[in-house]
Amino acid sequence: MKPLTKNMWRDIGKSKGRFIAIILIIMLGVLIFVGVKAAGPSLNDSLNKTVVENKLSDIQMNSTTGFTKKDLKIASIKDAKVEAAKYKQVVGGKGLAVSLYGYDKKNDQNNLIVRSGRLPRKDNEIILDQQAQTKYNYKIGQKFTFNKSADLKKRSYKIVGFASSPQYIENESRGSSNVGDGTVRLFAYVPNNQMNLKVATQLNIRFKNLQNKNTFSDSYKDAVNSKKTILEDKFKKRAKDRSADLYNDSKSVLEQQQEKLNTAKSQLTLAQASGMDVSSQLNKLNLQEQKLNSALQNLKKQTKTSYIFQTREDLPGFSAYGESSDRIAAIANVFPVFFFLIAALITFTTVTRMIEEARSQIGTFKALGYTKWEISKNYFYYALTAGLIGTILGAVIGNVSLPRIVLALYKQYIPLTWDVKFQWITASLALLFSLLATVGAAMIVVRQELSEGPSALMRPKAPKSAKKILLERIKPFWNRLSFNRKVSYRNLFRFKSRMFMTIIGIAGGTALILTGFGIQNSIGASGTRQYGEIFDYQAVVKTNNLNKTLKVLQDNKQYQSSAAIHATTGKVYHSGKQVNDVNFYTPENKDFSKYIHLKDGTNKTLKLKNDQVILTKKMATVLDVKAGDSIKVKTTGKTHSIKVSAITENFVGHFLYLNKSTYQSMFGKQPKSNTLLLHLDKQTSDQRNSLANALLKKGKALGTSYTYDQQSTISKMTSSLNPIILIFILLSGILSFVVLYNLTNINVSERIRELSTIKVLGFYDKEVTMYIVRENIVLTILGIIVGYGVGNLLTAYILNQASTELVIFPLTIHLTGYVVATVLMIIFTVIVMLITHKKLQHIDMIGALKSSE
Structure with missing residues (x-):
């Protein structure tokens, strides 16, 4: 083995801690970068594999009058397999x-x-x-x-x-x-x-040419929507024909009865003309005729055929699952990248410091006649080895473990057939960044060192000259400090690069932990704030008969009060953009303000004005609308232009609020209240079900929705991210510890002669430890404070990326997040202090002091 190669292996053997630390930092960065980036695709791929294996239909059709063989034939478009079901x-x-x-x-x-x-x-x-x-x-x-x-x-x-x-x-x-x-x-x-059932009521349609597409991909959605459009066009005419066929088949019996009635009436009319009293019989016949006409009208309603088309996205829970995996993917585009950058930065610093410490060796080899390439390549191999080992371990562990952990913990969904593919592109990117941080650092520093002559390299690098720091100019404060404290504060500013790296490392770890809590808290806050600050009611009842609904409610013990509104849905347009499924709310009276609080960003209460509307915040953002702009609204097939008076805070859904006068001027008629917002006492699940059932059966209600259920849905959405957040916090903590340990190690190794000197001068072991640790404490405090700010900024950015078309996630970080992040950093600092103390107790003072000879 060549001397240079032997020297490299000896360096690794002597500084196992540093070599392992580089591998660990790279591994952690790659692990979370690759693992989290793989989680979103793995969730989608696993559900896709499950639905393909179990042959989930691409489109489902439901009919009010059922399907015949003719319908199956019409639905059998290109590549379609059609099955009828009851x-x-x-x-x-x-x-x-x-x-x-x-x-x-x-x-x-x-x-x-x-x-x-x-x-x-x-x-x-x-x-x-x-x-x-x-x-x-x-x-x-x-x-x-x-x-x-x-x-x-x-x-x-x-x-x-x-x-x-x-x-x-x-x-x-x-x-x-x-x-x-x-x-x-x-x-x-x-x-x-x-x-x-005489006929099937559902058609399940599956397309052969779509089964190789991922069900969550845009190409699949576009293809399905295209097929759906074709079917909708085909069944438009079919609906009229089917209605006519059913009506004609059924009305013959009624028409026969009508003929008999007409005959009987004409006979009675003749009898009446001849002076007979047949008024009672005529009344009976008129009553029968009314019933017959009513039966004919009902028959028209019963035979009226309509079709409902739905794709996989319309199935219960399907969209929520897709949105959940999209949120993880959005988080993966930010959080792991930031994590990896911190890891790469610390690795770059570690490799730089390692090569700077080897100045005398580099100078010796240069003096012995080795070429620049021969000297530098061993450091490249050192950096390359650490980078490759860290990347391979991180990529394999991350890709294998994190997606499977997330899939295993997604317990609110059916057990899926796991499909975890290795993310080669992500792993390749991670390898590139890792090598830039290790080999790149080695290239830059070795080239810089080799530019000096052998004699300069074999001498110790001149220490940085001391300068007065800002604190020294504050005499009342500076004069009261002990000698040890003065030295610590001077050293902080003397080694600025180390100071900034330590602050960045601690701030990064704190920010990452805080972001983990922030994502969790903020997603939960969308529901808490929507149903706490904005909506102040417990249920919404849609009804055909307001009086009957109120009567059922008044008989219920949990009922307190209600506000009547006219509710409908429509579309809103502005500047070529549109938002669908907007809820239009028109209150009956002023009591509305007790149930829905309309407030702007400054918490100012908003009032509904004539000929103007109030929009919710997310819709205004999507449409790029501000107060004073005019928008177009479309409902019941008509389009109207109206001015926006204000934008109200809102976190879930799209709402447009207008008063009765505005409704009248827009639609030319008075709004008829069809919805009740309810104030209810606290209810059990059985009580909620019982009330909803009673309203449906006796109160002419079309449906009842409880805010409790909507909050539960948001709560499930939050809990679905808990596994990912827990992993973030755990790995962020580990990274912070490794970073702090590594930077302290560098600090000690750089200043070993200085520490040996003060130990020889009679400083006690604890004093020598505090000489280093005091700097760590100050830098940790500064790092934590900076981390708070970075954590908030990072959380806000991720939430913006993760927000959906319907939901705003308000930036919310509870005190728990700050406490956990701070306590963890303090614990890590204490652990590193104890390890450093043990290490400093066993310094070879004589060897360190004569190392420059």
Whole structure:
């Protein structure tokens, strides 16, 4: 082995701590960079693999009058496989709203994932949603009974299994319903022949040429929407034809009755002309005629065919899952990059310091006649070895572990078929940055050192000259300091590069920990602030009959008060941009302000003005609208231009507020209240379900939604990020510790002669330790303070990247985040102080003092 190579291995052996520290810092940076960047794609890929394996349909069609063979033929567009299914919403055991499907062995789409038991084989068997087992305590072998209104061949079925479904990927959400309490609680499958339906009510459509596309990719969404548009065009005409066919088939009986009535009436009219008293019979016939006309009108309503199209994005929980993985991807574009930059910066400094310490060796080899390349390549190999080992370990551990940890902890979704691909591009980027930080540093410093002659290199580098620092000019303060403190403060400013690196390291660690807490707190705050500061009600009831709804409410013990509003939805346009699904709220009276607080950014209460509207903040941002601008609104097929009076704070959803006068001038009619905002006492889950059920059955309500459920949804959204946030905080803490330890190590090794000198002069071990640690304490405090500011800025940037079209995440970091970040940094400083103390106790003073000879 050549002398230079031997020397390199000896250097690694002598300074194992530093070599390992470089590897660890690089590994941590790469681990979180690659791991977190892999988490979002892995979540999407895993769900994609699950839905492809279980053949989830790309488009579902529901019809109010069912589907015939002709409909299946029309739906069979290019590359489409079409399957008909029987489906309806019914009320099952314990009064739960159930999405009920007919099980058909021939069907090959939306395959159930059996979790326990088996699929139905006999007419009296049923397989239930796994939630029936985990949430409602049903067991295999028990009976599941349906209400008579379900209109099935049997009322009770034997439970033979529990399953998950690719149509319901989220464990809680099952969609809304027009039966029960208005919310679907379970899905279930009974044999197809048990459904008393003459025709199928659902078409499942799957396209062969789309199965190789990721379900969350833009190309897939564009392709599905294109197919959906084709189907919508085809079924526009079909809806009219189907309605006419059904009406004509059914009205013949009614027409025969009409003819009989007309004949009877004409006979009675003749009798009346002849002087007979037939008024009572005529009245009866007129009454029958009214009933017949009503029956004809009802028949028109019953035979009116409409189709509902939905893609995978419309399925319960699907969009929420996609948004959750998008948020992780957005976080991954910022947080790990910042983490990795800190790691790279510290690594660069460590390698720089290592080569600067080897000046005398470089000078010796240069004096012995070795070429610049021969001398420098060993340092390159040292840096390359550390960089490669750190990158490979970090990339492999990060890619293998983090996505799987996240997938395992995503318990609010069905168990997925994991699909974790190695992120080669991300790993390559990480390798490039790692080599820039290690080999790049080595190249710069070695080149700089080799520019000097052998004699200059073999002599110690001249120490930096001392200068007066700012604190020395403050005489009352400076004169009261001890000698040791004066030395520490002078050293802080004397070695500015080390001071800045330590502050950057500590600030980076603090900021990363704070950002972890900040992301978690801020996402949760969107719901807390929306339903605490903006919306001050507990439920929203949409109704066809305000009086009947109020009567049911007044009989309920939890009911306190309500505010009536006219609510509708529409679109808003400005400068070529548009926002869909905007809620238009028109209050009935001034009580509205007790239920929804309209306030601007300065917390000033806003009032609704005539011929002007108030927009919510997110919509205004999307449309680039400010107070005083004019916008166009479209609802009920008409477009109107209106001025914006103010922008109100809002965190979830899009809302447009206008008073009755503005509504009248815009739409030419008075708004009719169709929605109630409710103040309710605290309710249990059963009480909420009971009230919603009563309003649906007796109060002519179209549906009831509780703010409790919406807050729970946001809470789940927050909890879904907990695994990632916990990993961030843990790894940020480890990085901070390694950084502090490494920089302290560099500090000690650079000043070993200085420390040996003061030890020889009689300083006690504790005094020698404090000589170094006192600087660390000051720098840690400064780093923590800077970290607070950087943490807030980094959190704000990530939240802006992670925000969705409907949600604003307000920057919120609770005191816990600051306390944990501060305490961790103090603990790390104490641990490093103890390690340094042990190291300084065993300094070879004589060897250090004569090292320059």
